Amino acid sequence: MLAEIKHFFLILLLVLPIYGVAQGYFLPDNQRFEKIRFELINNLIVIPIDVNGTQLSFVLDSGVSTPILFNLANKDSLELKNVSEITINGLGEGEPISALSSQGNYFKLGNVRNFSQKLYVVLDAGINFSPSLGVPIHGIIGYDLFRDFLVDINYSGKTIKFYNPESAGPKLGNRFETLQVDIINRKAYMNAHVSLKGAKDIPIKMLLDTGSSDAIWLFEDERIKLPKDYYEDYLGKGLAGDIFGKRTKVEAIRIGDFDLSDAKAAFPDMLSYSSIKDLGNRNGSFGGEMLKRFNIVFDYPNGKISLRKNSNFKKPFHYNVSGIDLQHAGVRYVSERIADVNGIVESDHRSYGNVQILLEGATRLSLVPEIVVSGIRSGSPAHSAGLQEGDIILAVNGKRIHRYRIQEIMEMLNEKEGKRVKVLVERANSNLLFSFVLKDLFK
Template sequence: MLKRFLPYFLLSLLLLPFLCSAQGYTLPKNQEFEKIRFQLINNLIVVPIEVNGTKLSFVLDSGVGTPILFNLANQDSLELKNVSEITINGLGEGESISALKSKGNYFKLGNIQSFSQKLYVVMDAGINFSPSLGIPIHGIIGYDLFRDFIVDINYASSSIKFYHPDSGGPKLGKRYETLQVDVINRKAYLDASVSLRGEEDIDVKMLLDTGSSDAVWLFEDERIQLPKEYYEDYLGKGLAGDIYGKRTKIDGLRIGGFNVEDAKAAFPDMLTFSTIKNLGNRNGSLGGEILKRFNIVFDYPNEKISIRRNGNFRKPFHYNVSGIDLQHAGVRYVSERIASFNGVVQKSERSYGNVQILLEGATRLSLVPEIIVSGIRAGSPAHSAGLKEGDIILAVNGKRIHRYKIQEIMEMLNEKQGKRVKVLVERSNNNLLFSFILKDLFK
């Protein structure tokens, strides 16, 4: 099976807790904090980091121990220090994988620096999240930064402030609520409660997981039972393979004084966690689709977080109603007629082509990403209509998709229940048009 688009990435769960580091990150003297802008892609925080002078993009993960690098095929200039071979166990249905360990590396995030950072390099070419996110992703980083700073994540403005711990962090307004967390094995756990379909609230301990793009994960046991309305789904990809489970909806999730109604939830197959010897009293995870509804100040040194809701709080949860998953798969040329030509080709801000050729002053060829169907859920509207894995998406509802980001295309495919969706694809050098109606997943 090809890796599917919009998988609910589970980055903080990729490695076992023993993969940790002891290097320190520092700010220049007399600088209280460093502000960094980030991209929020599929509920994941993507930050720019220099590694030994090479500019890379990392997902910021609140629980991962040591930075992990992957997708380095095009990074010929990256130099790694003191390299040795290791074996890594991770989530998924596959086996352990080979990796490299490197010590003494220089990391730089704005003015934040570490001069002796340990990291791991996954050599498996299949561990690559860039095609599904639509931008280059080279690795994940987390605990070291959360350990050394008070981290103020403003999801509303797509910015992070890293405060020196002695500064006391940002001044919190009245709308913030401060909650205790437990930092265990370099991961933060928060007490919350969930309301399942028609049942009383159940107290749960949840991993705070900015490295997951999903909303809520729950582990089924005597107290926490799967609601009757659910469907089988692909939940994501770990280092050891694909992760599957059951997708459902819960009546509510309460975090402190905040209640998130009709929250999207998943019950993962527990075989996924076979490499983790002891889950303790953990009952699940809170991922990016929940966390982005708050602005959050992480204070690992004092084992607390402060939260306030933002403009995302009441936004609806996104489900893959169509059943289609997408990813980038190389590039293709598209031709466009130019209405008027004055000798200068203007590149549209919405265009993702990085190579353009002008033919006879009236036709422009652009090299753009090729978007393919990387997976289809069995029994979904798209599956019933006849779409197949490997189909090249050309247009959705009459809109040529090369002008849109991959997340925007997914929104077109899953706009609302009851809507008819028309998808134009290329299959075996033939253009085919498919039509289907989006249906309620829980009826």
């Protein structure tokens, strides 16, 4: 099976033991905390981590117990230590997947170090979250960092501080509320309350999942009933395949003394959870679109979480009103005229092209990401207008989309109820213009 991935990266099987080093993650002596800047992409925290000397990008995922690597095709060499073959389970409607287990790896995040990190490597090249996020993502990491530090996530400032748990930790002002969390099987759960039509303040136990870009997932049972206003939707991609469910909203969510009204929620098809033998008394999960409304201090060692609402707290929840899903699918050339001011050719810094060729007559030819319709919801405004899966998006409301990140394009397509959206696409070597009006999904 190792031969399957030799085309993608080189594995060096080292069996020499690591000795004389600390176990787990640690900071240098006398350093109280390490501050790391992160990118917030589609409600997910993306951080850079050096793995055995190779720089990779990870999603910080509090719902994952052991780091998992994937999408390593563009890495010339990655050293993995003490490798064996395994299968792992994940969310989705597929089967368990083949992977490698590797022990004793060196992880470095700023001054944070771990000389003996266990990890898994997924062999299926089709498991790749980079196209839908628009940036390279090589893995997910969670529990081990949360276990060894007090983790202070400032969603509004896009920074994380990893505090030595033996230090005093961050200073919590009176705007923070501290609540209990339960660490079960290397994952954190907290109590909250949900209000549905006809059923108020239902106690729920929720997984804290920074690796989910969604807001709230709920499992239907005798207490928690699916609201009558909903629509079928694609909820995301797990390691074991696509996840579908019913999209709706709930009247209110209460976390401690914090209340959110008309909160976005989804009821996933439970077939996606078939690989999980025991959900215990869990009722769902809180994902990034909910968690980003707070600045959060995770204190796994003491079973606590401290929350303070931030500037995202009152922002409306995002719905895919248009019905279009997008992803990167290779690259394409675009040509642009460059302004000539007093004989000086001015470049447009907003272009995301990495390769640019200047042609005679002040024309620039740029190699830019190609954005395609990866999915379209049946009966949605975009579907009714005639857009199809596989259409290459060229412009939205007159704006050439290669100047924008994929999340910015999604915002253009889903701005507000009643807005008319015009989408220029390429299909079968022809340019087509489609127009539709965004409608309230629950009316």
